[in-house]
Amino acid sequence: MTDPQPNIVLIHCHDLGRYLGCYDYDVDTPAIESLADSGALFTEHYGTAPQCSPSRGSLMTGRYPHVNGLVGLAHGAWELDDGERILPHYLQDAGYETHMFGLQHITQDTDRLRYDRIHSEGNLYPGVSPVVHESNRARTVASVVSEWLESGAFDTPFFASVGFFELHRSQEADGRFGFDPDRYEKHDPDRIRPLPYLPDRRGIRTDLAEMHGMVTAIDDGVGEIVATLEDTGLDEETLVVFTTEHGIAFPRAKGSCYDAGLEVALILRYPGLADGGETYDELTSNVDVLPTLLELVGIDRPDAIDGRSFLSVLTDDEYTEREQVFAEMTWHDVYNPVRAIRTDQYKYIRSFWYLPKVYLTADVFASEAGREVREKYGAPGRPYEELYDLQETPQEDENVVHEPRYQDVRCDLSRRLKDWMVETNDPLLDGPVVPDDFDVIQRWPHEQE
Template sequence: MTDLQPNILLIHGHDLGRHLGCYGVDIDTPRIDALADEGALFERHFASAPQCSPSRGALMTGRVPHVNGLMGLAHGSWELHDDEQILPQYLSDVGYETHLFGIQHITQDTDRLGYDHVHSEGNLYPGVSPTVHQANRARNVASVFKSFLVKSAYDAPFFASVGFFECHRVEEKNGRFGFDAGYYRADGPESVRSLPYLPDRRGIRHDLGEMHGMVYAIDDAVGTILNALAAAGIEEETLVIFTTEHGIAFPRAKGSCYDAGIEAALILRYPGVVDAGKRYDDLVSNIDVLPTVLDFVGEDCPVGIDGQSVAGLIADSVSGYDTRERIFAEMTWHDMYNPVRAIRTDRYKYIRSFWHLPMVYLPADVFASESGREIREVDGVPTRQYEELYDLRDAPQEDDDVVHEPRYQEIRRELSRQLYEWMDETDDLLLDGPVPPGDYDDIRSWPHDST
């Protein structure tokens, strides 16, 4: 590793999963694919939660949602614990200038995050008004970052969080993608390959084709940012991290603990340090990003961090790496109460639901979408079981639940034991019963009749 602390550039998309060419999807993403060719790509990187704020909180703290406190959406009155530190604060403590560009979606109080410079405009979390989020379109965020590089002197290393609104669905009433018809270049349904975990229907492919327009916008923005790094002459001294917070906004993906819901892209490029052009199939969680960054800047990981560094896996100059045997995922609150915990190993996925809900939970934007209507109106949604078990070798799409099959009972019991043990060790509130909403104290204070 170099003696100098690298600049850290964290680029993150929204509701993107691994829907990229470099992950084998039939979509043209040349700039992100080139980044993967120049760096390290993680084929089995998973989010700690299949939803925005809790997953982003886990990414930025290195701690799972029920540990850091962000168990629901930031604009739903959920917050990190008061004493919780996030990545830019750790880096600021060791001499970094910290910058926020675009979406963050961890809190409504940006000052809470401790950035030295905030370059965003308008709200910093998704809402229903397209006008509010004009500044956070990928193209606009990339332009602001490019201007920052042109104007800046680099007396100290910088950390920059660059977040795009895309690919979040915009129109709440019908779940459509895109701000206007002319901004994104959608693919037609006839040219889109169907998702492997959903039925092949024209309506779903039409929906997916619209999302492709947002993916292209992300790819273009990444190209603008990487070109700006090169023009500034600092790409050799910058660790670039590209990721997203959970799976795409489709049924059985966003809002679910199936792989399609918790899968997330993760690419790291650090020329001369990270081995270029390699792909890793190790199990990795997004809580591992923070300790990895601290490893690359030469800092010890604080006590109490749930994640572990993967720097020793991808860089010869860093020693020490422990292979993960399992990752955990969770969901508690989104636009409704949906308490689920899950454990995934190399071969198996065990999902434990703590509430009686439909088999496929559809967040509001997915529910209203063309894909959501196809699933709930054409196929129907059966009631969810409290336990699910999938043999990922035989059923990689998690479409064959073997939880009641006799030959899997030992596996079911062992994974259940490990899951409950983890919940107990991490003081998961769910073990004590239903978790109230983030605004529970506000609701209790409302005037009401005693009758």
Template sequence: MVSPNIVLVHCHDLGTYAGCYGAAVDTPNIDALADDGVRFDRHFVTAPQCSPSRSSLMTGRHPHQNGMLGLAHGNWELGPDERLLPELLAEAGYETHLFGLQHLTEYPDRLGYDRIHSDEPLTADAPPSVHETARARDVADDVAGMLEAGDHDDPFFASVGFFELHRVEENGGFGFEGDRYETPDPDAVEPLEFLPDRPGIRSDIAEMQGMLGAIDDGVGRICEAVDEAGLTEDTLVVFTTEHGLAMPRAKGTCFDAGIEGALLMRQPGVLESGRVVDDLVSNVDVFATLLEVAGASMPDPNRLAGRSFAPLLRDGESAYESRDRLFAGMTWHDRYNPIRAIRTERWKYIRNFWHLPAVYMTTDIYASEAGREVQEEYYGEQRAYEELYDLEADPLEQENLADDEPDDPAVEAVRDRLRDELLDWMAETDDPLLEGPVLPNDWETVHPRREDDREATRN
């Protein structure tokens, strides 16, 4: 089988906020990508924050395994022995390209790309001048230019990072640059089902939809360029994001709204059009899947947290053993916020390891219009150390069933079982939280891998 080109398009803070996932938004190009390929309806990420989640996508391992326990611009780095997706694809004969944002390291040369199509390392908290080179429409034009010029060898891998939907600091708070994008009337938008319907929240939703239009245009431009270059059937186009919306009860939390992520894959003539997969999958699995599709060597399976779901792409459920659970968590963001969670088909169990308000909000959310609307409500009490939600009866995760003595013995049994499974997983994966509080950069080594180190690893 000929290895396909792979174009991995990823954006910030989107969750599943697209028309093809049932959101009341206009995303014709993203929806067309879903119609032409495979849509994963229950794709979750390992962390409700940027760098740690992206580290799982690029290593197939959880953040506490690969060292990315916080944000890249907060001096966290991947461990020196981590094998990254572009490196492994390069070893399989791929020419590898980085367009736009990456937010994995302050030292992008260590990522293993053959070509980096930007002048500066792009992270979410880089100066605004750097953000300008990672806007979706501009980055998409750069990718299209490469394809139109034939400026690549086959097969190629392109990582394409869009800055949107990330909040920016403006007007004494954080918003979505409503003056920059075409923004609908706040009174006309649909509220988010997991938040109250209030003016400040509506205002943020409207601005967010303006940014979303840029992402959709970028996706459309790239798909069009692939088609015009005659590479449609030879190219796997993947679209995803790193975590949920930058809104209260989403980003920075392990509620589904924080760890859900869009995942669409298109390769006409190879993948069935309009296919919908409802199996539980994690972004650690995307890593293994892309390696299998590319015919690349897999790292030591004993080190991997993910496994390939390639059979699901080929309508091969009989050859695939579905996950019955997946794991997520976070450790550091703009403050210490250690959480670990386990999600099954029906249940979500969350273990909180620190004293924080009932709903933690990252700084950009806390200082937003939406955040100001709910600060009093969410910061009025301390969150429980244990949370349990019945996702069938309570999909918005509003009623915590993990009381010290639940009224229902069956619920108590579920809580105890999931608690044990979560702790067993933490032990199996050498989670440093089991040893006590994790200090900033408290990992074996935190430094960029030098080029000669990378070459030695390849050889």
């Protein structure tokens, strides 16, 4: 019998996508695979944005980025709108004690999140560089969490947000962005399986081999936390959620609304609810996680929430499946306004500016993988409309938007996407979204005298 208010441990990492053994990638992740084998794994779970802060904001608010205001990076002058409520706020109202370990990336001011206790050292605050996140490595954070669990220095039920820095790239002395090969176990590039949506080139293999070391660290961190829950007997009354915010930091993944950029791992384990190694292929979005957790602990879904609970999928009750998920991008290190809709079979992407064929975020652009393809992807320009038949071309490399046999699909998805934008009051419908520091751009030195 499940507890009506279980403890909740939400483990989230950077830039992982679904790059795990349990999602059929060629990487050894035994701890996470064990978690999936004793829990529930979602194979068609997607983020609302192929970038960090906006997608994380959706996870924590249950609302789309352009709805909650976080349409760019939290360390880049973007913030959640005043009055936005996040998961720990709802849980506090229900009597939960809330704790934060490791990183968060949804606000420049960590105190604004109002956790009961913050256990992290590397936190974002006004004037602090996001490089501070690098102190929140998986093994280090997991050790802190484990010591806390063993100490029993908490009241139950508790909510713990556990954020790992990995798989985010780090900038090296020469300006290259890599995966800290001197810090992690090295893997052989020649033994790496190439990514199906990129050419098989040496720089891409080298980056993937480096990244495998970081994946191993994430797996170790998850394994330590789960083992401590079991050793302390807390596992029977604790829901463990493991997820990330968007795809891996490679071209055509992070920063793009192709599946490789939006795909997100989601694994849950809770005895009596998600404990049999089930696999679910229903379309879900990370805006759905918050309302699912709220329903689980007995909190009514607020009207302002965009997501919908999928708890009934786990309980085998009647569930109306999603017909589509939506995704977006507005600002990252540059302006990249895109909106997308994905169904079981099709993906329709609409771009709202003059953009390169494939946008490369700054860390991907300056990586070994980025150097292999950036001349090709920098030009020609991207079409305003893209339509992909995911059954025919799952790598989204054949745009069929102008093919006669797809015109009914094109119009249907175009209509659905615009309807969603209208219903959610998307600012892109009124024209370009100016940067959050636009007032600085408009200042004239001679007028400040």
